[in-house]
Amino acid sequence: MTDAPAAAGAASGPASGPGPASGRTPxxxxxxxxxxxxxxxxxxxxxxxxxxxxxxxxxxxxxxxxMVLALSVAVFAATANNFLTAFNLxxxxxxxxxxxxxxxxxxxIILTAGIDLSVAAIMVLSYMIMxxxxxxxxxxxxxxxxxxxxxxxxxxxFNGALVTRMRVVPVIVxxxxxxALLTLAGLSVIWAAPVGILLGLAAGGAAMSGKLPAxxxxxxxxxxxxxxxxxxxxxxxxxxxxxxxxxxRSQSIDAEASLLKVFGLRVEILGAQFTYGSFLMVLVFAxxxxxxxxxxxxxxxxxxxxxxxxxxxxxIRTDRVLLSVYAVSGTLCALAGWAAIGRVGSASxxxxxxxxxxxxxxxxxGGTSLFGGRxxxxxxxxxxxxxxxxxxxxxxSGFDPLWQSFAVGLLIIVAVALDQWIRRVxx
Amino acid sequence: MTDDVTPVVRGRGLVKRYGRVTAIDHxxxxxxxxxxxxxxxxxxxxxxxxxxxxxxxxxxxxxxIEIDGVPTRFRSPIEARNAGIETVxxxxxxxxxxxxADNMFLGREVYKSGFMGKYLRMLDKKHMRDFARAKLxxxxxxxxxxxxxxxETLSGGQRQGxxxxxxxxxxxxxxxxxxxxAALGVKESRRVLELIKDVRDRGLxxxxxxxxxxxxxxxxxxxxxxxxxxxxxxxxxxxxTMSDAVAIMTGAMQPPEAAAA
Numbered sequence: 001m002t003d004a005p006a007a008a009g010a011a012s013g014p015a016s017g018p019g020p021a022s023g024r025t026p027x028x029x030x031x032x033x034x035x036x037x038x039x040x041x042x043x044x045x046x047x048x049x050x051x052x053x054x055x056x057x058x059x060x061x062x063x064x065x066x067m068v069l070a071l072s073v074a075v076f077a078a079t080a081n082n083f084l085t086a087f088n089l090x091x092x093x094x095x096x097x098x099x100x101x102x103x104x105x106x107x108x109i110i111l112t113a114g115i116d117l118s119v120a121a122i123m124v125l126s127y128m129i130m131x132x133x134x135x136x137x138x139x140x141x142x143x144x145x146x147x148x149x150x151x152x153x154x155x156x157x158f159n160g161a162l163v164t165r166m167r168v169v170p171v172i173v174x175x176x177x178x179x180a181l182l183t184l185a186g187l188s189v190i191w192a193a194p195v196g197i198l199l200g201l202a203a204g205g206a207a208m209s210g211k212l213p214a215x216x217x218x219x220x221x222x223x224x225x226x227x228x229x230x231x232x233x234x235x236x237x238x239x240x241x242x243x244x245x246x247x248x249r250s251q252s253i254d255a256e257a258s259l260l261k262v263f264g265l266r267v268e269i270l271g272a273q274f275t276y277g278s279f280l281m282v283l284v285f286a287x288x289x290x291x292x293x294x295x296x297x298x299x300x301x302x303x304x305x306x307x308x309x310x311x312x313x314x315x316i317r318t319d320r321v322l323l324s325v326y327a328v329s330g331t332l333c334a335l336a337g338w339a340a341i342g343r344v345g346s347a348s349x350x351x352x353x354x355x356x357x358x359x360x361x362x363x364x365x366g367g368t369s370l371f372g373g374r375x376x377x378x379x380x381x382x383x384x385x386x387x388x389x390x391x392x393x394x395x396x397s398g399f400d401p402l403w404q405s406f407a408v409g410l411l412i413i414v415a416v417a418l419d420q421w422i423r424r425v426x427x
Numbered sequence: 428m429t430d431d432v433t434p435v436v437r438g439r440g441l442v443k444r445y446g447r448v449t450a451i452d453h454x455x456x457x458x459x460x461x462x463x464x465x466x467x468x469x470x471x472x473x474x475x476x477x478x479x480x481x482x483x484x485x486x487x488x489x490x491x492i493e494i495d496g497v498p499t500r501f502r503s504p505i506e507a508r509n510a511g512i513e514t515v516x517x518x519x520x521x522x523x524x525x526x527x528a529d530n531m532f533l534g535r536e537v538y539k540s541g542f543m544g545k546y547l548r549m550l551d552k553k554h555m556r557d558f559a560r561a562k563l564x565x566x567x568x569x570x571x572x573x574x575x576x577x578x579e580t581l582s583g584g585q586r587q588g589x590x591x592x593x594x595x596x597x598x599x600x601x602x603x604x605x606x607x608x609a610a611l612g613v614k615e616s617r618r619v620l621e622l623i624k625d626v627r628d629r630g631l632x633x634x635x636x637x638x639x640x641x642x643x644x645x646x647x648x649x650x651x652x653x654x655x656x657x658x659x660x661x662x663x664x665x666x667x668t669m670s671d672a673v674a675i676m677t678g679a680m681q682p683p684e685a686a687a688a
Contacts, residue, residue, distance in 0.1 A: 055580065058577065058580070059576075059577070290547075294547075294548075294549050294550050294552075295536075295547075295548045295549065295550060296536035296538070296548065296550060297548070299525065299529055299532075299533065299536060299550070300534075302522065302524060302525055302529075303522040303525060303529075303533055306522040306523055306524045306525065307521075307522055307523065309518070309520075310518065310519070310520040310521055310522055311522060311533070311534075313504070313514075313516055313520035314520055314522070314533040314534040315504075315505050315508060315533075315534030315535065316533065316534045373522070373523075373524045373525075374524045425577075425579065425580055
């Protein structure tokens with residue numbers, strides 16, 4: 001940014017003083033507007049250092065999280081024993097992998113001014129499908145993983161359909177009918193449910209391309225908060241139903257479907273232990289950074305979150321973009337589920353009860369505005385790391401775990417307050 | 428009006444009904460090449476329906492619109508935009524958190540050529556920045572510090588300037604501007620009026636909807652006065668006073684016969 005005086009000098013642009021059209025003497029009030037034409041320029045105010053700081057944070061949404069992360073690492077390095085070791089720092093990265101991935105999925109939704117309360121439920125449902133198919137269904141590892149990812153995609157599309165004007169009736173009818181018929185025919189739920197989901201997806205695709213009747217036009221456009229609150233319960237119930245409430249044990253996964261735990265494998269680099277899951281997380285963030293900043297789709301995501309009506313008027317097909325955002329987000333949740341099996345070892349339908357709130361926490365601390373259109377996906381990675389650093393640092397300093405929650409709560413409030421201040425940036 | 432020139436837009440017998448309400452009642456409309464045509468009318472006179480019909484946002488029940496002599500019917504604003512008609516909406520339709528360059532190309536991004544653009548859909552940011560800068564400079568608007576600045580850091584007039592520059596940059600036929608000075612102070616209004624004239628002087632006809640009589644009388648070449656769903660008359664600002672225009676608009680004065688045609 002250039003400094004204010006220079007801009008003010010340039011601002012007195014080409015302003016002439018034309019009178020009204022000729023042919024008649026202009027009346028007094030008609031010329032009044034022309035009189036000030038010598039100063040007809042856009043004003044540029046002088047800025048204080050605080051204004052400059054505000055503008056800096058406004059232009060660089062990841063700056064604040066990076067500063068907080070650096071500061072917290074520095075403070076805990078000085079105060080906590082064994083904090084600043086390669087092993088501990090890499091352990092923090094391992095610990096935030098799953099929440100980081102969920103946060104990445106959540107960031108996409110929040111950038112569109114939505115929120116997805118069901119991210120953790122999608123993740124659990126997806127990994128339960130992967131684990132049961134792989135272990136008890138006898139599916140090849142790759143098939144189990146792909147079907148699990150498909151389930152995440154289906155859940156995302158379901159949410160997306162609720163918040164847009166997309167028609168979901170053929171999808172749900174196909175999926176439900178398939179599951180019912182296959183179960184009646186004696187097929188186990190382990191296979192019936194995934195097949196139903198896949199056929200439902202196929203029906204949805206066919207309906208969208210006009211090969212199937214699209215069904216009644218239900219213009220849902222529900223508020224994302226409520227729609228995904230409902231979806232959360234539905235997906236959680238489906239995971240319990242599909243898994244029969246049973247955990248798939250670690251040894252069984254090792255024996256039957258070891259690919260499911262690939263993201264738990266570790267590599268040691270200079271005393272630091274990284275899992276493949278950590279690399280996956282970094283890759284996902286890099287990929288999202290690219291599509292959000294370097295493609296038209298990314299611009300559309302920001303524009304929709306910023307001002308949906310303006311985006312629509314600019315020619316963006318907002319419903320399509322929104323649906324794709326939820327679809328990508330759902331798939332990322334399933335990917336997080338794959339990583340979660342590696343991280344946890346087993347697959348339990350009861351795990352990650354707070355995963356959803358932790359993901360939102362990472363997004364908010366990462367500087368992405370809950371009002372949409374502002375923020376950066378890498379902020380969420382830093383947000384997740386900040387939470388990890390605080391938890392690790394406080395625990396190594398000997399604080400009771402309750403102070404970890406306290407600190408995280410404080411961070412959220414500070415982050416939201418900062419966001420409000422940054423959003424008030426003015427010319 | 429001169430008959431030997433093909434109007435950019437020629438509407439005849441336009442009708443739009445909403446249930447029992449007739450918003451446009453056999454209205455006519457003409458936009459000539461290279462002019463600023465102001466459209467004024469009382470609230471509820473149907474001028475915004477008329478403009479929306481021309482911009483493709485409203486579907487007419489009757490009547491013909493010819494664009495450059497060709498009968499045309501736009502089914503959506505996107506179709507109108509593809510035909511080279513740009514609209515500057517009253518709320519500007521800008522995305523505040525995105526940069527000036529991003530906003531200029533919102534919904535019509537330019538991709539890189541070659542592998543990166545074709546398979547990775549990579550935006551050609553440099554091209555878009557250069558284009559945006561060139562367009563803003565042409566209109567004397569490069570007082571903004573940086574083309575990468577977020578639109579929300581601009582003043583109201585500067586935002587209006589960006590919206591006008593965007594319309595001017597992409598319009599092939601004409602530009603519709605809805606109340607471009609309504610939200611602005613005196614100085615910023617002046618600057619925007621200059622801008623509107625600049626755009627006209629580059630050969631783009633402009634349809635200007637405004638409630639601000641001094642602004643209308645200053646920049647308009649002709650004034651289309653809309654009353655009770657139809658065109659009452661078209662006047663030249665030099666021939667009538669503002670009070671006359673307001674009188675015709677409200678029905679206190681009979682529209683002049685000669686100009687009505």
